[in-house]
Amino acid sequence: MTxxxxxxxxxxxxxxxxxxxxxxxxxxxxxQQLRTYECDGLAHYKVMPxxxxxxxxxxxxxxxxxxxxxxQVPYVARGSGTGLSGGALPRAxxxxxxxxxxxxxxxxxxxxxxxxxxxxxxxxxxxxxAAPFGYYYAPDPSSQQICSIGGNVAExxxxxxxxxxxxxxxxxxxxxxxxxxxxxxxxxxxxxDPPGYDxxxxxxxxxxxxxxxxxxxxxxxxxxxxxxxxxxxxxxTDEAGGAVSAIIxxxxxxxxxxxxxxxxxEAAEAAVHCNYPQGAGAVLIVELDGPTAEVDAQFAxxxxxxxxxxxxxxxxxxxxxxxxxxxxxxxxAFAAVGRISPDYIVQDGVIPRTALPDxxxxxxxxxxxxxxxxxxxxxxxxxxxxxxxxxxxTVPGQADDAEEVSGAILDLxxxxxxxxxxxxxxxxxxxxxxxxxxxxxxxDTMQLLRCAFDPAHLSNPGKIFPTPRLCGEVPGxxxxxxxxxxxxxxxxx
Amino acid sequence: MPSDPVLDDLRKVxxxxxxxxxxxxxxxxVAARYVASPGSTEExxxxxxxxxxxxLRVVPRGAGTKLGWGVPPTAVDLVLDTTAxxxxxxxxxxxLVAVVRAGTxxxxxxxxxxxxGQQLALDVPTAGSTVGGTVATNMSGPRRLLYGTxxxxxxxxxxxxxxxxxxxxxxxxxxxVAGYDFGKLLTGCYGTLGVIxxxxxxxxxxxxxxxxxxxxxxxxxAAGRAxxxxxxxxxxxxxxxxxxxxxxxxxxxxxxxxxxQGVTGRVATATAVLGDAAASDEPPPWFGALPFxxxxxGLKLTTEMxxxxxxxxxxxxxxxxxxxxxEVTGSAAGVLYAGLSVDVSxxxxxxxxxxxxxxxxxxxxxxxxxxxxxxxxxxxxxWGPVPGLDLMRRLKDQLxxxxxxAPGRFVGGI
Numbered sequence: 001m002t003x004x005x006x007x008x009x010x011x012x013x014x015x016x017x018x019x020x021x022x023x024x025x026x027x028x029x030x031x032q033q034l035r036t037y038e039c040d041g042l043a044h045y046k047v048m049p050x051x052x053x054x055x056x057x058x059x060x061x062x063x064x065x066x067x068x069x070x071x072q073v074p075y076v077a078r079g080s081g082t083g084l085s086g087g088a089l090p091r092a093x094x095x096x097x098x099x100x101x102x103x104x105x106x107x108x109x110x111x112x113x114x115x116x117x118x119x120x121x122x123x124x125x126x127x128x129x130a131a132p133f134g135y136y137y138a139p140d141p142s143s144q145q146i147c148s149i150g151g152n153v154a155e156x157x158x159x160x161x162x163x164x165x166x167x168x169x170x171x172x173x174x175x176x177x178x179x180x181x182x183x184x185x186x187x188x189x190x191x192x193d194p195p196g197y198d199x200x201x202x203x204x205x206x207x208x209x210x211x212x213x214x215x216x217x218x219x220x221x222x223x224x225x226x227x228x229x230x231x232x233x234x235x236x237t238d239e240a241g242g243a244v245s246a247i248i249x250x251x252x253x254x255x256x257x258x259x260x261x262x263x264x265x266e267a268a269e270a271a272v273h274c275n276y277p278q279g280a281g282a283v284l285i286v287e288l289d290g291p292t293a294e295v296d297a298q299f300a301x302x303x304x305x306x307x308x309x310x311x312x313x314x315x316x317x318x319x320x321x322x323x324x325x326x327x328x329x330x331x332x333a334f335a336a337v338g339r340i341s342p343d344y345i346v347q348d349g350v351i352p353r354t355a356l357p358d359x360x361x362x363x364x365x366x367x368x369x370x371x372x373x374x375x376x377x378x379x380x381x382x383x384x385x386x387x388x389x390x391x392x393x394t395v396p397g398q399a400d401d402a403e404e405v406s407g408a409i410l411d412l413x414x415x416x417x418x419x420x421x422x423x424x425x426x427x428x429x430x431x432x433x434x435x436x437x438x439x440x441x442x443x444d445t446m447q448l449l450r451c452a453f454d455p456a457h458l459s460n461p462g463k464i465f466p467t468p469r470l471c472g473e474v475p476g477x478x479x480x481x482x483x484x485x486x487x488x489x490x491x492x493x
Numbered sequence: 494m495p496s497d498p499v500l501d502d503l504r505k506v507x508x509x510x511x512x513x514x515x516x517x518x519x520x521x522x523v524a525a526r527y528v529a530s531p532g533s534t535e536e537x538x539x540x541x542x543x544x545x546x547x548x549l550r551v552v553p554r555g556a557g558t559k560l561g562w563g564v565p566p567t568a569v570d571l572v573l574d575t576t577a578x579x580x581x582x583x584x585x586x587x588x589l590v591a592v593v594r595a596g597t598x599x600x601x602x603x604x605x606x607x608x609x610g611q612q613l614a615l616d617v618p619t620a621g622s623t624v625g626g627t628v629a630t631n632m633s634g635p636r637r638l639l640y641g642t643x644x645x646x647x648x649x650x651x652x653x654x655x656x657x658x659x660x661x662x663x664x665x666x667x668x669x670v671a672g673y674d675f676g677k678l679l680t681g682c683y684g685t686l687g688v689i690x691x692x693x694x695x696x697x698x699x700x701x702x703x704x705x706x707x708x709x710x711x712x713x714x715a716a717g718r719a720x721x722x723x724x725x726x727x728x729x730x731x732x733x734x735x736x737x738x739x740x741x742x743x744x745x746x747x748x749x750x751x752x753x754q755g756v757t758g759r760v761a762t763a764t765a766v767l768g769d770a771a772a773s774d775e776p777p778p779w780f781g782a783l784p785f786x787x788x789x790x791g792l793k794l795t796t797e798m799x800x801x802x803x804x805x806x807x808x809x810x811x812x813x814x815x816x817x818x819x820e821v822t823g824s825a826a827g828v829l830y831a832g833l834s835v836d837v838s839x840x841x842x843x844x845x846x847x848x849x850x851x852x853x854x855x856x857x858x859x860x861x862x863x864x865x866x867x868x869x870x871x872x873x874x875x876w877g878p879v880p881g882l883d884l885m886r887r888l889k890d891q892l893x894x895x896x897x898x899a900p901g902r903f904v905g906g907i
Contacts, residue, residue, distance in 0.1 A: 193631070197686070198678060199888070291728060417664070437671055446662065
């Protein structure tokens with residue numbers, strides 16, 4: 001019997017056990033059905049999973065994980081599948097555990113400023129459920145109408161408003177998870193500062209490698225009394241960057257400051273007709289929120305800083321509809337780039353905000369010397385860049401050139417003391433860049449945490465780390481090849 | 494005096510800053526053998542490699558302001574003093590970020606940041622504490638309500654593992670999801686996972702105006718009503734703290750910060766919510782202070798936010814029931830600190846802790862005995878029940894398989 005036969009027989013046996021454990025209708029093995037799950041939001045990586053499961057309860061998730069562990073089969077968790085780093089990319093030899101059927105908002109608790117939700121709940125639904133009480137859920141990734149809380153927890157998702165309010169990790173106070181060996185564990189809850197190591201803090205953003213969240217207790221925040229938004233047009237990104245520096249330098253922390261350059265504006269205009277000021281080399285969207293008295297005082301100062309730094313037009317949103325129009329151009333920017341280029345890479349890197357003018361100049365140089373066009377969209381307040389690297393796959397060599405420019409931008413981020421990812425995660429896509437940012441010892445140390453949780457290396461193997469670490473004695477059954485080697489092989493396809 | 498090869502080795506790797514321990518170097522009344530003060534991350538690494546070589550149990554120490562906190566260690570061979578690892582490495586004011594070495598006093602950091610009108614938005618109630626000690630014990634104070642705690646402010650960390658390997662995680666940008674967030678694991682680890690040598694913080698601007706509104710209320714329930722009304726209002730307080738003195742009044746203080754114009758408007762709103770509150774530019778004396786000192790039993794109690802008044806009440810009732818006095822301060826965020834009277838007997842202290850664990854458990858919270866005289870701590874489960882303990886033990890075993898660092902100080906005997 002060949003190794004392949006051995007594997008497929010093992011997977012057939014596993015599928016049968018899963019059907020028995022959680023029910024026939026929650027286990028998919030039909031190729032047509034599996035195809036739906038072959039990629040996440042990073043669609044150029046595709047792997048057809050061997051088995052897809054659609055558990056509806058924590059116990060079912062635990063049953064699937066335990067079955068995988070018993071069979072020594074790797075598994076990958078997936079929420080809505082909107083991730084942009086391939087974090088939910090399936091394994092051809094593994095099980096995909098889709099949590100989107102677990103979409104119950106169990107509790108909205110305004111007096112304690114918390115909500116308790118299942119992992120498949122859509123981000124925006126939390127805010128919708130809390131809104132009647134005057135509360136909302138702050139993290140707002142651009143995909144918030146479709147992305148799930150479970151995915152947000154795995155990726156530590158950000159959003160435009162995390163400049164002031166922080167990321168998912170700052171808003172998740174408790175979690176129930178199925179640990180990599182199948183145990184159900186609770187960390188934290190409605191009260192702050194649980195005793196012991198902050199495993200919750202390490203779990204959020206661990207990209208599915210430390211287990212699967214099956215319930216989250218999240219912070220609800222009081223909806224702000226006032227929200228003021230302006231759109232300012234500048235001739236250059238340097239001027240817009242100067243305005244951002246002036247605003248932050250004056251001690252104002254806006255809820256959001258977003259910047260788009262000329263090419264990004266052109267794309268947004270073509271796609272959604274957002275009608276930004278003509279001839280702008282850069283636009284800023286600045287939003288302040290909070291008590292009316294405070295927002296009024298600071299908003300005047302923000303307008304002045306924009307004018308002092310060369311804004312030639314400033315529009316102030318007079319109502320929610322106008323505010324939504326300002327944001328429409330920005331929020332549609334990624335997809336809009338499809339109007340001006342057949343293919344593009346969405347990059348996600350971070351630099352110290354003050355390095356923005358230098359880095360933009362260097363990106364322009366990279367673009368000039370390579371002939372690869374780059375549109376720039378960023379969370380300017382916290383230095384999180386989203387360069388959109390444009391190419392045409394049908395032209396030989398362009399995809400490789402774009403990939404090279406995209407990688408060179410990450411090198412720039414590291415050179416300026418930043419990060420290779422601000423909010424999209426490392427996933428499959430950026431594991432190869434991790435050793436540019438971290439030393440071997442750093443990565444080795446991080447993997448000690450991995451070994452504590454998942455000694456058999458079955459929970460989303462091949463993500464985050466360029467080289468998996470051996471964890472010493474691995475409990476359980478071994479096949480011909482060590483699971484580590486399998487993980488190592490899987491990384492290079 | 495005959496030469497001591499261990500001491501000689503320690504002296505070699507840290508520029509002679511090593512010596513035999515004295516009585517004052519004891520950790521929670523457990524005597525130490527040596528004290529070494531490395532001056533850098535690299536020297537810390539050398540010291541820990543030596544400790545591994547000579548099989549020394551190591552307790553890291555900053556200024557020592559909370560060295561008595563936590564369970565007394567099972568043994569201490571070497572006190573690793575971090576106070577020579579000092580200095581603000583970088584204050585990138587335009588980026589609202591600072592990188593600082595662990596032995597730097599928090600006050601020194603704050604005065605450097607203040608020159609640019611910025612701050613680390615963290616209250617440190619123990620004067621003289623170092624940055625590293627503050628992180629290792631996860632200290633926070635009233636302003637946590639708005640700014641969160643160290644887990645929300647720490648963006649990068651460098652630490653030395655028990656085997657001497659230097660590791661870092663995070664970075665010096667606020668937004669960063671590359672790799673596991675080891676900063677959170679080291680925060681509040683009481684020295685059991687590694688020796689912190691450098692950290693990066695996100696900063697906040699110093700608001701131009703601060704105003705404190707204080708009201709005296711009639712007991713815990715009235716305090717709870719005032720707190721709930723403010724946190725549900727639109728004034729966005731920086732802090733809402735309560736104080737229940739041992740035998741006197743209960744009060745609530747609200748801190749509002751912002752622009753002159755903004756704060757004026759918000760003070761008016763808050764006053765309308767609270768009723769007859771006194772406004773001041775200065776906090777009341779109890780605000781941001783711990784209600785206990787080294788001679789006392791000090792507790793940290795947590796609860797879901799709405800459980801605050803009932804936990805306050807439970808504290809008073811437990812003290813009455815067991816014949817002692819208790820002083821409590823705490824934040825609307827759901828954290829209370831309590832100090833038991835100085836002469837408390839071990840039995841009475843244990844009984845109060847048991848009662849309060851039962852009460853806090855009803856509100857999703859916990860009770861940790863932060864500090865207690867050795868005679869009292871011996872009879873107490875200081876950390877109480879800890880969900881996820883099995884994973885914590887496994888993490889400890891991975892990072893410090895010989896249990897060399899601060900042995901026995903942490904949860905579950907870690």
